[in-house]
Amino acid sequence: MFFQQNQNEQATDTPNQIDINPGMLMEKIDSWVDGFVKLLPNMVVAIIIVVIFYILGKLFRSLIYKASKKRDRENLGSMLGGLVRYTTIAAGIMLGITTILPSVKPGDLVAGLGVSSVAIGFAFKDILQNWLAGLLILIRQPFEIDDQIVVSDFEGTVEKIETRATIIKTYDGKRIVIPNNQIYTNAVKVNTAYETIRSQYDIGVGYGDDMDEAIEVLKEALKGIEGVEEEKGIDVLPWDLAASWVTLRVRWWTKSDRSTVVKTMTRVIPAIKKSLDAAKIDMPYETQVHLFHDQTEDTDGDREKQREGWPGNKKKEDNPKPKWKAEKEIAETEKG
Secondary structure: OHHHHHHHHHHOOOOOOOOOOHHHHHHHHHHHHHHHHHHHHHHHHHHHHHHHHHHHHHHHHHHHHHHHHHOOOHHHHHHHHHHHHHHHHHHHHHHHHHHHOOOOOHHHHHHHHHHHHHHHHHHOHHHHHHHHHHHHHHHHOOOOOOOEEEEOOEEEEEEEEOOOEEEEEEOOOOEEEEEHHHHHHOOEEEOOOOOEEEEEEEEEEOOOOOHHHHHHHHHHHHOOOOOOOHHHOOEEEEEEEOOOOEEEEEEEEEEOOHHHHHHHHHHHHHHHHHHHHHOOOOOOOOOOOOOOOOOOEOOOOOOOOOOOOOOOOOOHHHOOOEHHHHHHHHHHHHHO
């Protein structure tokens, strides 16, 4: 009876007019409710599938992290574990969608993701580059946590290697966040890559002093200083014949961390100064000789004749004489 009435109402529908038909609205809502009720079992199954894949993702992440932790690769385990976890969850969501909507095939979803991934790749190019660079850094390990590195104009201790950036702490207590892409594509100096590192300092001694004696004095001065690795050797090399002194380069080895290098340097420099003073070896300061040439003329002071910087006449006899030459001629005339 309801459908017959609905057909009669449609037959009497007036063209080019807005008709409100409550029967059609109720029929549409009824069809939606029926479709929702039919999909309820599929939705329950889909939710269960997503929950199972979520649990599996967490389990895989935990296993990968524990395996990496045993090899002291916690950061790598955290990154790979996160990747596996979210990939597993994404697979569960795709399977859940195909369960709710059987007409949607997994191949269609994968194809759609392939097209969308291109757009996402362009939109998040820098983020993806930094993530991939971070993964390669963790796999290849050019440096590790607590290493002291120099990247571009930044120097400090590595605190953490994240998926997007590497965090370092400078020696004066500042935190620097450097994108992994910059680290991977630029030169990185790892100061603590090896156990020891060599330091050096140049000192100048006078030309009148015995260079061999100065070398022996400097070698003895560095022996016994805390922080100097004597078994690695102490070198004092004649390095340059400067204008005012002979340059001797003093080289020694210390532990590679910044604190030891700086503290040892502060002990070495006073020891060099005291030892040279005790041996009466001169450490000359820079000497310069300035020669001044008298460029005044005998007409200076005469407003009618002085040139005030203007060029001289083409005829030499018309040019004024230098003042020193004029004074010399006057003195010779007076003697004669």
